[in-house]
Amino acid sequence: xxxxxxxxxxxxxxxxxxxxxxxxxxxxxxxxxxxxxxxxxxxxxxxxxxxxxxxxxxxxxxxxxxxxxxxxxxxxxxxxxxxxxxxxxxxxxxxxxxxxxxxxxxxxxxxxxxxxxxxxxxxxxxxxxxxxxxxxxxxxxxxxxxxxxxxxxxxxxxxxxxxxxxxxxxxxxxxxxxxxxxxxxxxxxxxxxxxxxxxxxxxxxxxxxxxxxxxxxxxxxxxxxxxxxxxxxxxxxxxxxxxxxxxxxxxxxxxxxxxxxxxxxxxxxxxxxxxxxxxxxxxxxxxxxxxxxxxxxxxxxxxxxxxxxxxxxxxxxxxxxxxxxxxxxxxxxxxxxx
Amino acid sequence: xxxxxxxxxxxxxxxxxxxxxxxxxxxxxxxxxxxxxxxxxxxxxxxxxxxxxxxxxxxxxxxxxxxxxxxxxxxxxxxxxxxxxxxxxxxxxxxxxxxxxxxxxxxxxxxxxxxxxxxxxxxxxxxxxxxxxxxxxxxxxxxxxxxxxxxxxxxxxxxxxxxxxxxxxxxxxxxxxxxxxxxxxxxxxxxxxxxxxxxxxxxxxxxxxxxxxxxxxxxxxxxxxxxxxxxxxxxxxxxxxxxxxxxxxxxxxxxxxxxxxxxxxxxxxxxxxxxxxxxxxxxxxxxxxxxxxxxxxxxxxxxxxxxxxxxxxxxxxxxxxxxxxxxxxxxxxxxxxxxxxxxxxxxxxxxxxxxxxxxxxxxxxxxxxxxxxxxxxxxxxxxxxxxxxxxxxxxxxxxxxxxxxxxxxxxxxxxxxxxxxxxxx
Numbered sequence: 001x002x003x004x005x006x007x008x009x010x011x012x013x014x015x016x017x018x019x020x021x022x023x024x025x026x027x028x029x030x031x032x033x034x035x036x037x038x039x040x041x042x043x044x045x046x047x048x049x050x051x052x053x054x055x056x057x058x059x060x061x062x063x064x065x066x067x068x069x070x071x072x073x074x075x076x077x078x079x080x081x082x083x084x085x086x087x088x089x090x091x092x093x094x095x096x097x098x099x100x101x102x103x104x105x106x107x108x109x110x111x112x113x114x115x116x117x118x119x120x121x122x123x124x125x126x127x128x129x130x131x132x133x134x135x136x137x138x139x140x141x142x143x144x145x146x147x148x149x150x151x152x153x154x155x156x157x158x159x160x161x162x163x164x165x166x167x168x169x170x171x172x173x174x175x176x177x178x179x180x181x182x183x184x185x186x187x188x189x190x191x192x193x194x195x196x197x198x199x200x201x202x203x204x205x206x207x208x209x210x211x212x213x214x215x216x217x218x219x220x221x222x223x224x225x226x227x228x229x230x231x232x233x234x235x236x237x238x239x240x241x242x243x244x245x246x247x248x249x250x251x252x253x254x255x256x257x258x259x260x261x262x263x264x265x266x267x268x269x270x271x272x273x274x275x276x277x278x279x280x281x282x283x284x285x286x287x288x289x290x291x292x293x294x295x296x297x298x299x300x301x302x303x304x305x306x307x308x309x310x311x312x313x314x315x316x317x318x319x320x321x322x323x324x325x326x327x328x329x330x331x332x333x334x335x336x337x338x
Numbered sequence: 339x340x341x342x343x344x345x346x347x348x349x350x351x352x353x354x355x356x357x358x359x360x361x362x363x364x365x366x367x368x369x370x371x372x373x374x375x376x377x378x379x380x381x382x383x384x385x386x387x388x389x390x391x392x393x394x395x396x397x398x399x400x401x402x403x404x405x406x407x408x409x410x411x412x413x414x415x416x417x418x419x420x421x422x423x424x425x426x427x428x429x430x431x432x433x434x435x436x437x438x439x440x441x442x443x444x445x446x447x448x449x450x451x452x453x454x455x456x457x458x459x460x461x462x463x464x465x466x467x468x469x470x471x472x473x474x475x476x477x478x479x480x481x482x483x484x485x486x487x488x489x490x491x492x493x494x495x496x497x498x499x500x501x502x503x504x505x506x507x508x509x510x511x512x513x514x515x516x517x518x519x520x521x522x523x524x525x526x527x528x529x530x531x532x533x534x535x536x537x538x539x540x541x542x543x544x545x546x547x548x549x550x551x552x553x554x555x556x557x558x559x560x561x562x563x564x565x566x567x568x569x570x571x572x573x574x575x576x577x578x579x580x581x582x583x584x585x586x587x588x589x590x591x592x593x594x595x596x597x598x599x600x601x602x603x604x605x606x607x608x609x610x611x612x613x614x615x616x617x618x619x620x621x622x623x624x625x626x627x628x629x630x631x632x633x634x635x636x637x638x639x640x641x642x643x644x645x646x647x648x649x650x651x652x653x654x655x656x657x658x659x660x661x662x663x664x665x666x667x668x669x670x671x672x673x674x675x676x677x678x679x680x681x682x683x684x685x686x687x688x689x690x691x692x693x694x695x696x697x698x699x700x701x702x703x704x705x706x707x708x709x710x711x712x713x714x715x716x717x718x719x720x721x722x723x724x725x726x727x728x729x730x731x732x733x734x735x736x737x738x739x740x741x742x743x744x745x746x747x748x749x750x751x752x753x754x755x756x757x758x759x760x761x762x763x
Contacts, residue, residue, distance in 0.1 A: 172710050173721065187526050
């Protein structure tokens with residue numbers, strides 16, 4: 001009997017998932033609220049501020065989508081998910097999209113049945129150690145105890161890295177970034193490994209950030225991208241093109257300061273199409289003309305979002321690097337709005 | 339009854355299925371069984387239909403793929419090149435280890451606490467009450483986390499053991515040092531103890547996935563033989579004493595019998611200890627008993643022991659006071675009264691609820707995930723589930739395994755219960 005109850009629950013979840021994937025856009029509009037899956041707290045990317053408002057680089061993507069779809073960037077329910085629970089939350093329909101430092105991989109895309117929006121942060125896995133450990137390279141970490149977030153790609157990269165360099169290590173699997181931070185500071189592990197951006201964000205919250213160094217080796221490619229479920233192309237397009245709109249806005253110099261001005265019409269047809277003063281791109285996926293204008297107004301263009309949350313002027317202090325516009329030698333490249 | 343017997347057999351009508359009390363019960367049961375089956379059928383059909391819609395047809399073939407992740411404590415050989423199935427076995431063995439250690443320790447502490455709660459010494463009895471109330475009224479997860487925090491925060495880190503040339507020159511001692519003639523190191527990663535090595539090893543053989551060391555078997559065999567001879571000599575001495583009235587002096591024979599074979603085998607195998615030594619970041623060599631295992635074990639043990647203490651107290655209280663008085667009248671001292679008269683009788687009250695506590699402890703061991711102990715939930719239900727995305731399969735397998743473990747434990751304990759229960763003739 002117990003078993004049938006369990007199966008019933010599973011079946012019920014599956015039913016919910018089945019309905020939810022019928023038309024995410026309609027569901028979100030009917031609900032009047034976007035359910036957005038974020039991390040349980042990673043300063044700079046997604047964390048509640050002193051007023052309990054979620055802030056961060058990933059949160060800004062949620063806000064842009066909510067603004068584009070619902071016309072209000074505050075109509076969001078943020079659902080904190082761990083590395084372990086995020087895919088179940090998305091797959092079961094508990095959240096409409098994930099914007100949560102998730103690496104775009106083949107098996108997640110193909111086997112787990114998710115559709116990834118364009119990459120919003122090109123990252124790589126790094127190591128952080130305490131300065132007095134006297135380590136200057138990840139190749140000196142033979143025999144170290146390493147804290148690692150479980151359920152992530154970093155777990156597999158770590159095993160591969162140590163194997164390729166013929167070194168041994170003791171993994172300590174932790175659930176959330178907060179737990180990892182605590183274990184690392186308590187000295188239960190010699191090194192903490194996760195995406196380099198995550199390390200920088202974590203280090204910024206320490207009482208003594210200057211005593212911790214991020215080792216130069218980047219041992220993997222971690223393209224972080226928002227994602228949605230397979231099977232709802234309309235919704236996938238909306239999320240994807242919202243991200244592209246943010247990137248394109250930076251390329252064309254559309255900022256939250258001049259967007260009102262520019263939306264009255266410019267002599268650049270690209271900007272006009274993006275902001276809806278020319279043509280009606282939004283209608284093609286069930287939104288109005290000004291969807292992209294609202295998305296960019298929500299927290300600014302890609303460059304503004306980067307600078308405000310994780311850029312060099314913030315305690316996290318990340319350089320643009322690979323995440324600069326393609327015109328600046330980076331990889332950020334928005335497909336044409338046409 | 340007579341009228342029933344007189345009723346002609348061929349007068350059965352369909353309405354009798356509802357109105358005739360002889361058939362009504364069967365009718366209701368049949369209908370309910372059919373409804374339940376239909377419900378289960380509908381749910382299962384729904385589940386598989388929706389999984390199919392998502393393009394996820396249930397399959398267990400992922401178990402044979404390369405796992406690719408590492409596990410920090412493995413009792414059976416495992417590398418990241420092994421399969422998810424083997425990772426699951428590693429987790430299973432870890433679960434069984436902590437469950438076994440926990441059950442043994444919780445029983446010992448529980449019996450001790452239960453007996454002492456009934457002590458006539460006011461202070462002892464109250465102390466035990468305080469212990470029971472504190473531990474059973476706080477969630478076990480908190481106790482595990484508290485134990486883990488203590489183990490990691492209070493103990494020194496491996497680099498505190500380091501002795502540099504400067505420190506020797508200045509005559510400073512390192513912040514921490516090893517115990518028991520430099521053989522045991524307690525660190526914030528875990529406790530390093532020496533491991534046994536054999537220079538003339540007999541090798542090992544495999545039963546399924548489990549490697550069995552012939553050395554360990556030889557040592558165990560020698561020990562068992564020693565114990566048997568030890569007891570045989572004791573029995574012979576008692577027999578001589580009973581027939582002649584004089585007990586022969588046999589203590590040195592018994593000691594020789596107990597340790598002789600063991601020493602002979604150990605020397606024959608070239609037994610020596612490998613001490614943990616500080617190298618690089620951690621101690622190397624020896625055996626690491628992780629803090630996560632210690633914390634989980636301690637938390638589960640102390641929590642469950644509080645319940646077992648209450649069960650033992652209830653069992654003892656269930657034995658009539660007349661038994662104690664009769665034993666005292668025969669001249670038995672209180673300790674012997676408890677061991678020989680009260681506890682054996684109390685066992686039949688104690689054992690059935692004790693089974694539940696063992697099952698609880700085993701299932702609670704899945705809280706291991708809170709302290710990064712890689713048990714079954716951590717490997718199969720954690721990393722494997724995440725890396726493969728097979729939630730349904732992993733969860734079903736996990737439930738099945740816990741179910742089997744629990745059923746095995748209760749079968750074993752029921753056999754024991756049958757052995758100790760009151761024999762009625």
